[in-house]
Amino acid sequence: MALLEVNGVSKSFGGLNALTDVNLSVEQGTVHAIIGPNGAGKSTLLNCMIGLIQADKGTVQFDGKSLHNVKPYDIIQRGIARVFQTPQIFGELTLLENVAIAALAYRDGRFKLNMVEPPAKTEPVYDEAEHFLEDVGLKEQIYAEARHLSRGDKRRLELAICLAGHPRLMLLDEPTAGMSRHDTNRTVDLLKKLAGRGAAKVVIEHDMHVVFSLADRVSVLHQGMIIADGKPEDVRGDPKVNEAYLGGAHE
Amino acid sequence: MSGRTVAADLRRDNFILLAFTPIVLLMPFWLQLIGGYEALATKVVIWMIFALGFDVLLGFTGFLSFGHAAFFGTSAYVTGLMLKHVTAEIVPAMAASFIVILILSAALGYLTLRRSGIYFAILTLAFAQMLHAAALSIFQGWTGGDNGLTMSTRPQLFGIEMLDLNVFYVAAVILVVMFYVAQRIKRSPFGLMLRSIKSNSMRLQYTGVNVQAYKQMAFMISAMYAGLAGSLMVIYEPYVATKFLHWSTSGEVVIMSVIGGVGTLVGPMIGAAFMMFFENVVQAFIGEQWKLVLGLVFVAVVVFLPGGFMEALRRLRNRTTGAPGSPGATAEQPAE
Numbered sequence: 001m002a003l004l005e006v007n008g009v010s011k012s013f014g015g016l017n018a019l020t021d022v023n024l025s026v027e028q029g030t031v032h033a034i035i036g037p038n039g040a041g042k043s044t045l046l047n048c049m050i051g052l053i054q055a056d057k058g059t060v061q062f063d064g065k066s067l068h069n070v071k072p073y074d075i076i077q078r079g080i081a082r083v084f085q086t087p088q089i090f091g092e093l094t095l096l097e098n099v100a101i102a103a104l105a106y107r108d109g110r111f112k113l114n115m116v117e118p119p120a121k122t123e124p125v126y127d128e129a130e131h132f133l134e135d136v137g138l139k140e141q142i143y144a145e146a147r148h149l150s151r152g153d154k155r156r157l158e159l160a161i162c163l164a165g166h167p168r169l170m171l172l173d174e175p176t177a178g179m180s181r182h183d184t185n186r187t188v189d190l191l192k193k194l195a196g197r198g199a200a201k202v203v204i205e206h207d208m209h210v211v212f213s214l215a216d217r218v219s220v221l222h223q224g225m226i227i228a229d230g231k232p233e234d235v236r237g238d239p240k241v242n243e244a245y246l247g248g249a250h251e
Numbered sequence: 252m253s254g255r256t257v258a259a260d261l262r263r264d265n266f267i268l269l270a271f272t273p274i275v276l277l278m279p280f281w282l283q284l285i286g287g288y289e290a291l292a293t294k295v296v297i298w299m300i301f302a303l304g305f306d307v308l309l310g311f312t313g314f315l316s317f318g319h320a321a322f323f324g325t326s327a328y329v330t331g332l333m334l335k336h337v338t339a340e341i342v343p344a345m346a347a348s349f350i351v352i353l354i355l356s357a358a359l360g361y362l363t364l365r366r367s368g369i370y371f372a373i374l375t376l377a378f379a380q381m382l383h384a385a386a387l388s389i390f391q392g393w394t395g396g397d398n399g400l401t402m403s404t405r406p407q408l409f410g411i412e413m414l415d416l417n418v419f420y421v422a423a424v425i426l427v428v429m430f431y432v433a434q435r436i437k438r439s440p441f442g443l444m445l446r447s448i449k450s451n452s453m454r455l456q457y458t459g460v461n462v463q464a465y466k467q468m469a470f471m472i473s474a475m476y477a478g479l480a481g482s483l484m485v486i487y488e489p490y491v492a493t494k495f496l497h498w499s500t501s502g503e504v505v506i507m508s509v510i511g512g513v514g515t516l517v518g519p520m521i522g523a524a525f526m527m528f529f530e531n532v533v534q535a536f537i538g539e540q541w542k543l544v545l546g547l548v549f550v551a552v553v554v555f556l557p558g559g560f561m562e563a564l565r566r567l568r569n570r571t572t573g574a575p576g577s578p579g580a581t582a583e584q585p586a587e
Contacts (some may be wrong), residue, residue, distance in 0.1 A: 076459035078361045088333045090450035101447050110461040114440040119257040
């Protein structure tokens, strides 16, 4: 059984069909890329997975359980992490605190009135947070305020926040958007390194270089429909895909 | 936060608490040296409690309430009515206020925290003004309307009359305890969650945290502090004025927090002391124009010292030690 199953999902916004009968399944531990031209419905699909948007029709199942009407924070608690197009971090807090928040959310659940915990019990959480920062290559500046980081480092921090939640599935919305070639390469290397960790990943990406160096499987979305789905090599050769996207006006 | 570890932060907090306690307990004496009077110290301490609780909401979560007079005033009325009609003992009166504020803040938090920013501020203001209007109309029989609520007997604590320094020491001990509680909240995992709401509540939500529940708790804790201050104010006066529910009371605590330094805990308390001193002592020297001068001070702080008095202290320390961002810095944001 696949980790994430999207079955016949349709969504329209005021008569505009954003998604039409989308089927998708993401296997445990794989990297699944979703590509497609602007406006193809990629972000809508991702938002359906995370509960930000409820689909009109169809179901999204994670680990065999429906995500219908589940609150976003509960979806995260079940083991899904979300990386946003613009890195979402806690700018005014230190890097360590940024990751500690996620580690605490994992340890304590969605809410805990935890006001008088002895430091000895909290310290291990900070230690764990430090390990995750080390994993993404940010160990040097854990007491710095996050807002001073470069774009690429903010993305690394966001990944560390996500990892601290011990996700089984990570949803990444254009993880290299707005980055220099150098930062893009560093981010791809990091994602490759993390790929071995076991969490499955769904990646929305424009950058073909990123897609083909990361993905185990590629789905091509065009005007809200999946027009191709398979191994990267197969999809690359698919004439429909070339027409809709690769050979089109875009890239 | 430039702290290295939770334990180190707590040690620094303890040091601040240790310095803070004697300053507060000796206030009736040193206040007289700088032109104040004994009874003013009680008022200062009460407003410090109010400002401290306000910082738990505004300073930590970033939610600016313009309706905290609702809690201050309601608690004052409940305490006043208890003292007048039930018993002159303050403990049951304060317990009753506590319960009423618990319920009121749960309801108001539930209704107002669905919005943020200006909408939240206006919603809280609207609810507080509704209570103010109710106190003057439908509840006039209870509240005495514009005449206020007066008590015939002096409030008591275990049979001891609450007069002058007695009131002060009850309030001062409560302040020290509540300051300790606020410090612990700030350093706790719960406090970290609150501070992250201010920074990026969407990220918090997508980190698996029920942000709404944390906001609700912060709101209620902050209301408890306001309620406590309201109760003490009645015990001090002993009189309840409709002004306690008026929006200007909400506004006052906002100004105290901002000029003192939002999010620092110590800052809003300094702001409260400054405001009380200004309104009651400096006012006598500059006469009618004192509000104008206060306004200028407020504007000057907001423009030149966005971090309030605490930022001034930090800049001063950095200049003398030559160490920018030294680990002693407790204030949150330079906001530059």
